[in-house]
Amino acid sequence: MDMATHEQIENVGLRGKLKRDEPMGKHVSWRAGGIADCIYAPADLDDLGVFIGRLPEHEPILFIGLGSNLLVRDGGLRGTVVITHRALARFFLEESSGYAEIYAEAGVASPKVARFAAVHNLEGAEFFAGIPGTVGGALAMNAGCYGSETWDAVARVRTIDRAGRLQIREPREYAVGYRSVLPVQARGEFFVASWFRFPRGDGTAARQKIKDLLAARIATQPLGEANAGSVFRNPPGDFAARLIEACGLKGRRIGGAEVSTVHANFIVNKGQATARDIEELILLVRDTVRGETGVMLELEVQIVGEA
Secondary structure: OOHHHHHHHHOOOOOOEEEEEEEHHHOOOOOOOOEEEEEEEOOOHHHHHHHHHHOOOOOOEEEEOOOOOEEEOOOOEEEEEEEOOOOOOOEEEEEOOOEEEEEEEOOOEHHHHHHHHHHOOEOOOHHHHHOOOEHHHHHHHOOEEOOEEHHHOEEEEEEEOOOOOEEEEOHHHEEEEOOEEEEOOOOOOEEEEEEEEEEEOOHHHHHHHHHHHHHHHHHHOOOOOEEOOOOEOOOOOOOHHHHHHHOOOOOOEEOOEEEOOOOOOOEEEOOOOOHHHHHHHHHHHHHHHHHHHOOOOOEOOEEEOOO
16 A cells, blocks of 8 residues: 555544554564554444445555464565454344354454353354454454354344445355355455354353363463464364374474464464564475375465565
8 A cells, every 4th residue: 555545544634543564473472473564453344334335446455453364474464454353343232032142353362252151041152252353354264173163153244345335244144164265256345244153051061161171271372372274174084183193293493483283284483583484384285295195285274475
């Protein structure tokens, strides 16, 4: 985005926060990455619509929440980043007969959905406690864990297009697969909210399940170090972590990046890792596993920006 466009946007009385030349290491869970031309944290959906509607037609836009599934290369990002966490945060319950729906905007942390559902005696949302990101990211990649996936619970989604117009879409309008969500008809829209539907049940049992899932996560994942969750998708019938560990890659380092000694499908920033360190280690792991097992691991994390 050029300076003239910045000035045009700043003069329209937007209610959100606009920053230029922002280090993305502040906004991604790997704590590494280059500079974004522009980031915007909207005040609400209406404000976001005005902002997006003012952007040039071909301006690159990237939506991020907690940045927990994202690597921004050291050369940074051209275009605009929309920060949803703590910005798109509306969250409430809609009651119905036999079930209830939780409306959550894209910036709501996924574990909050799990806790809120349990408090209101709903079942089936417990797995959200294990997703270390926001609703927007969970929708975009069909995030999941412990045998459940985000789109199992989606009743409807709300999207926004490049003109800033809000739409409501049904699940049948998307081709949903393992860590994959694609619109049946290309529209250039972004997820900004969802209605999640859950059956009524035993809230006490749901809360206990959440505790058990979180205990398992603490015991098996390197939560005390900067990471982006699982780096690779699990191949059919196997686990990426098993393959990586079998190749002797636990503890392998490039610069400040290390294959976690706790969970082999995690790469951690030991304190001074660059995005290049992390990406080179990702490629090393992928190539080693392919060479030794014949399995080509597919990325679960998204890599963006310029080298």
